[in-house]
Amino acid sequence: MRRRATDEGEGGLDSLLDTMTNVVGILVIVLVVTQLGVGDAVRRITDAIQIDAQQLAEAQKKLDAAREERDSLLAAMADEQLASQMEDVERRLQDLLQQIAQQEKILADLQQQKQAMEEELNAHLQLVEDTEKQRQAIEQLREQLAKLDQQWQENDERLEQLQAMLAKTPKQAPPPAREITLPDPRPAPEGVERLTMICANNKVYLLPPAPVLEQIRLQAQEQALMVAKRQYRTFNPMAGEGVERFLEEFNRRPIQDSNRHFDVHMYNSRGTPRLRFVPREVAGEDQRIVSAPRSRFQNVLRAIDPNKYYIRFEVCTDSFDIYVTTRRIVSNMNLLAGWQPRSEDWTYTTGLGGEFRLGPKPPPKPPSPPKPAPAEPPKPPKPARVID
Numbered sequence: 491m492r493r494r495a496t497d498e499g500e501g502g503l504d505s506l507l508d509t510m511t512n513v514v515g516i517l518v519i520v521l522v523v524t525q526l527g528v529g530d531a532v533r534r535i536t537d538a539i540q541i542d543a544q545q546l547a548e549a550q551k552k553l554d555a556a557r558e559e560r561d562s563l564l565a566a567m568a569d570e571q572l573a574s575q576m577e578d579v580e581r582r583l584q585d586l587l588q589q590i591a592q593q594e595k596i597l598a599d600l601q602q603q604k605q606a607m608e609e610e611l612n613a614h615l616q617l618v619e620d621t622e623k624q625r626q627a628i629e630q631l632r633e634q635l636a637k638l639d640q641q642w643q644e645n646d647e648r649l650e651q652l653q654a655m656l657a658k659t660p661k662q663a664p665p666p667a668r669e670i671t672l673p674d675p676r677p678a679p680e681g682v683e684r685l686t687m688i689c690a691n692n693k694v695y696l697l698p699p700a701p702v703l704e705q706i707r708l709q710a711q712e713q714a715l716m717v718a719k720r721q722y723r724t725f726n727p728m729a730g731e732g733v734e735r736f737l738e739e740f741n742r743r744p745i746q747d748s749n750r751h752f753d754v755h756m757y758n759s760r761g762t763p764r765l766r767f768v769p770r771e772v773a774g775e776d777q778r779i780v781s782a783p784r785s786r787f788q789n790v791l792r793a794i795d796p797n798k799y800y801i802r803f804e805v806c807t808d809s810f811d812i813y814v815t816t817r818r819i820v821s822n823m824n825l826l827a828g829w830q831p832r833s834e835d836w837t838y839t840t841g842l843g844g845e846f847r848l849g850p851k852p853p854p855k856p857p858s859p860p861k862p863a864p865a866e867p868p869k870p871p872k873p874a875r876v877i878d
Contacts, residue, residue, distance in 0.1 A: 678800050678826065685799045687816070688767075688838060689809035693774030694816050695751045696790070697767065697838060702747065706754060709745055710765055711844045714756065718846075730849035733758055737848075749773070756842065761849035763842040780816050788819065796825050803829035806836055 678684070686697035698706065717740050718727055727736040737756055745754040751774060752767040775787045782788065794801075801820055805813045813829065820827050 675828075682798060682800050682826070684802050685794065686802050686804060686838070688769060689803060689805045689813040689816070690769045690836075691771060691774060691806075692809045692812050693769070693776050694780060694787070694812055695769045695774045696749060697752075698747045698749070703840065706745060706747060707765070707840070707843045710754065710756065710842055711846055713743075713745065714740060714763065714842070714846050727848050728846070728850075730761070733848045744768075752838075758848045761847060763846060763848050764839050765842055767838040767840075769837075777812060777815060780812065780819065791820065791823055791825065794823075794825060796823075800826035800828070803827060804832050804836070804838065805829050806832050807834045 683700070685699060688695045688697060697703075714727075717736065721736070721739060724732060724735060727733050737758060741755045746752065747754070747767075751770060753770055755766045755768060756763055757766055758764075775785075779785045779787055803813055803817065817827060817829070
């Protein structure tokens, strides 16, 4: 059988329901009262407020002034902040400049230290290089010393061999003494002409006599004019143009004497052409020919008339031996002779003659004033001492 609910439980719910209903009613009453109070308050406030345009304008001016004051205050605050920031920036800039100066000083010190270290390193490298060169030089000296020591030993052995050979070689009689006559300078006899012999290259060269020399001059004049006419477009030596090229062209085919002992070249002596007689190495008479009694050279000497000619020797320093031999033969043939020492590179020269020049003629000298007649007639010059 189902149990019925008790009366006590139903009474509890009814009380709760009554309480809730009462609360809701009270809230409704409060809401109504509130609405009525708010509407009344609004009406009272609306009636109490009277809007005045002048007061509104003054309030607007006060508001604008307040806004301007606010803006000025904000600007002042901004300027103060900017000045503070600028001071901060300048302070930082000064700090940075000081740091930069310190860093530059440190960098300069480091640069000096680097330069000093580089110089010290270069000095060490130079010392090492010099030491290496000295070592190489010492090695070369040692090698040279070893070679010299070896040569010394070889020379010592060779000396012992020569001494042994010398001990076995029979002694020879000394060569006959060379006869040299003391010079006796004196003039050549009157009417006697000179024949010139040149001792060069340790040989004897007979210079052509005066008539043949004159023929050589005439031949050189003709050849010079021919070369100048043939190459007139290239040079004009008579006017001083292209003189070096003219001489080069002329000397390509040098003139030779009849005995073919000399090559005759032309050279320039301050605008005056001169001839140089250069002894040929393939010509001339050496010791063997000069000493042979039946040689052509001695036959020429025998044909010289001692009453018409004397011999003048021009002796270069490298040909004294051949001069002594030739002089002895000439003396044995009773020919008068004299000699003149010359340098090793000396050559016989003579003028070209004629009208041909290497450049324009110099202007004529002004006539000199007449000299007063001497109180005494001048003494004739002494003849040259060409015979010794």
